[in-house]
Amino acid sequence: MNKARRRLIAGFAAGMLLVVGACSSETSEITIADSWARATPPGAESAAFYGVVTNLSGESDQLVGVSSPQCEMAQIHETTHSDGVAGMAPAGADLLSLNDGEKLTLEPGGLHVMCMGVSEPLVEGADVQVEFKFEKMGSVEFVLPVQAG
């Protein structure tokens, strides 16, 4: 009887752990879709990461930073076009503020994660880790596949 009860408690505890584990992975509340990192050509010291980041946290939040172990420094940059001249600059805070349910689209020729000082070439088929820091949600980590352009 005692043994059976202990087993029951152990089973219940294990079940609870599973439930908690499942919840924590499903309710990360910041999601990313269509994410990828561009494979780097030989000699390139910088790379770009893309994807659609969605704020599902239930409140507005602000993306305040981005980092990756593969980059010496990472920033959200915006490619701008003016009379055919392309430039890049760190994205303004207004672009990185996400209302609940709002998406931040990082795509070629627009906003992207600018990875400066690539530690080693990003090879097609490999993965890169990236961490987005939000004001309220804190750090959210994603793994992105490396793809050829």
Add this chain to the structure above:
Amino acid sequence: MKSSGDSKRWLPYLIGVPVAIVLAVVGSQAIVSVLRPHIYSGTVIRGDTPAPTMEDLQFVSGDAVDLGSFDDSDAVVLVFFGYTNCPDICPTTLSAVSKARNQLSEQDQERTQVLMVSVDPERDKPDRLQEYVEFFDPSFLSAGGSEDQIARVASLYGVHYELGEGTVEEGYLVDHTATLLGIGSDGVLRVVWPPDIDAAALADDLEELLS
């Protein structure tokens, strides 16, 4: 009897009229598709002013870049100004150009030469630049020169660029004209495409230029 005689009289019309309509529709569509001018996705440059030459610049092989040398074989030369530390727009454009070229017939591929000119000669040494372009397509060529030479050629092509702040060690960005310039077999600048050109649209334009 009378009714069957009527239907016999109408029979040629019953068959002939629909056939004639079908032939007219198909025929006019064929004529329209042949006569309809190709609508370029890029901006067509009017006039016959020859494209500026790049005599000062050097291919990695050491030969002077003379766009006139491509004239012999009815080619299109696609010139792109960029730099290897450009992680977003340059790879986007170069991979679209590679995809577009691969969509062409083998014959047209041989007649399409892509040339990247670096606006960042300080960091883009010739070997590195050539390795960079070959990553996108082994057929791509690159050209470099001294800062003065590149500045001169860029201004001839109406290409603007401005080096951002920072040392080589710190890294810096370069704002630059990222359009793709299409020079025809006669050495005349024909079409200018935006940096975010779609590969299929570019392939259609190239086919037209080569036809």
